[in-house]
Amino acid sequence: MSPVWTVVAAVGAATFALKAAGPVLLGGRELPRRALALIALLAPALLAALVVTQVVGGNRELVFDARLVGLGAGAAAILLRAPLLAVIVVAAAATAVVRALF
Amino acid sequence: MTYRYRDGARKIAPIGVAAVAFGASFGILAETAGTGPTAAVVMSATTFAGSAQFAAVSVLDAAGATLAAILAAVLLNARYAPISITVASEFKGSPWRRLVESQLIVDESWAISARGGGRFDRHLLLGAGLTLYPCWVGGTAVGAFGAEFLGDPETLGLDAAFPALFLALLVPQVVSRRALVAALLGGTIAVVLIPFSSPGIPIIVASAACLIGLERR
Numbered sequence: 001m002s003p004v005w006t007v008v009a010a011v012g013a014a015t016f017a018l019k020a021a022g023p024v025l026l027g028g029r030e031l032p033r034r035a036l037a038l039i040a041l042l043a044p045a046l047l048a049a050l051v052v053t054q055v056v057g058g059n060r061e062l063v064f065d066a067r068l069v070g071l072g073a074g075a076a077a078i079l080l081r082a083p084l085l086a087v088i089v090v091a092a093a094a095t096a097v098v099r100a101l102f
Numbered sequence: 103m104t105y106r107y108r109d110g111a112r113k114i115a116p117i118g119v120a121a122v123a124f125g126a127s128f129g130i131l132a133e134t135a136g137t138g139p140t141a142a143v144v145m146s147a148t149t150f151a152g153s154a155q156f157a158a159v160s161v162l163d164a165a166g167a168t169l170a171a172i173l174a175a176v177l178l179n180a181r182y183a184p185i186s187i188t189v190a191s192e193f194k195g196s197p198w199r200r201l202v203e204s205q206l207i208v209d210e211s212w213a214i215s216a217r218g219g220g221r222f223d224r225h226l227l228l229g230a231g232l233t234l235y236p237c238w239v240g241g242t243a244v245g246a247f248g249a250e251f252l253g254d255p256e257t258l259g260l261d262a263a264f265p266a267l268f269l270a271l272l273v274p275q276v277v278s279r280r281a282l283v284a285a286l287l288g289g290t291i292a293v294v295l296i297p298f299s300s301p302g303i304p305i306i307v308a309s310a311a312c313l314i315g316l317e318r319r
Contacts, residue, residue: 047275
């Protein structure tokens with residue numbers, strides 16, 4: 001198998017198993033209240049980490065570039081209660097403008 | 103309030119539009135990395151997780167080893183273990199059904215199905231996932247087969263749309279002081295770890311921020 005197809009197969013199989021883990025092993029069971037309290041906090045923690053890694057994440061380094069401007073513009077759109085699609089478009093457009101200018 | 107599949111589809115629709123563009127940019131990146139269009143589309147259909155696919159293909163493009171590409175993608179997707187546990191109690195029926203339905207879990211469908219207090223709505227999640235899937239796979243096909251006619255996705259700023267999207271999904275989750283602390287702690291852990299670890303690890307370690315929930319009120 002070529003390296004490309006090896007990666008496609010291995011990553012596909014691993015992701016399949018990771019996504020299935022919870023629903024297949026624990027499906028339909030009520031979680032204890034203690035666990036629910038943790039799970040309620042997992043969403044904000046993970047989403048914040050995703051924001052950070054997507055905006056300044058590089059390969060083992062922090063990269064500060066036009067993405068920050070895009071996030072700032074997106075945050076302003078969120079504050080103005082813009083619809084989700086507008087937030088995404090504003091963030092991309094602001095980044096594109098900065099990249100075109102500098 | 104009870105939700106139906108189409109409520110999930112409606113809520114995710116704006117992200118679906120973006121997913122077509124993200125899918126196309128993945129297709130273009132994969133094509134420039136030399137994977138061939140078919141492998142790019144098959145990967146979108148079988149992995150269905152944007153960031154890990156981008157990571158795997160960029161490592162391949164940088165002439166990295168096959169193992170490094172696999173490891174980068176699997177680490178990035180390791181967050182699906184805790185994510186899938188959070189929604190586990192919502193999935194009913196036979197193990198086979200749960201196995202198939204669980205494949206519609208992605209960051210966006212999961213975040214949009216959160217009902218607060220650690221509860222999630224399966225109809226919202228599956229309706230959203232079913233909507234995103236054709237957008238993502240179709241977008242990949244457009245990008246991969248049309249790469250030579252389309253521009254460089256970076257000039258369009260598409261990579262900056264991701265953090266803005268996740269921020270927009272984060273805001274409605276910050277419903278309490280504790281949620282705010284968890285978000286700030288998770289973000290801080292990620293920033294601190296980015297320079298010292300492979301991509302993916304900062305996100306996994308940041309999920310430990312939820313442990314502040316163990317403290318008694």
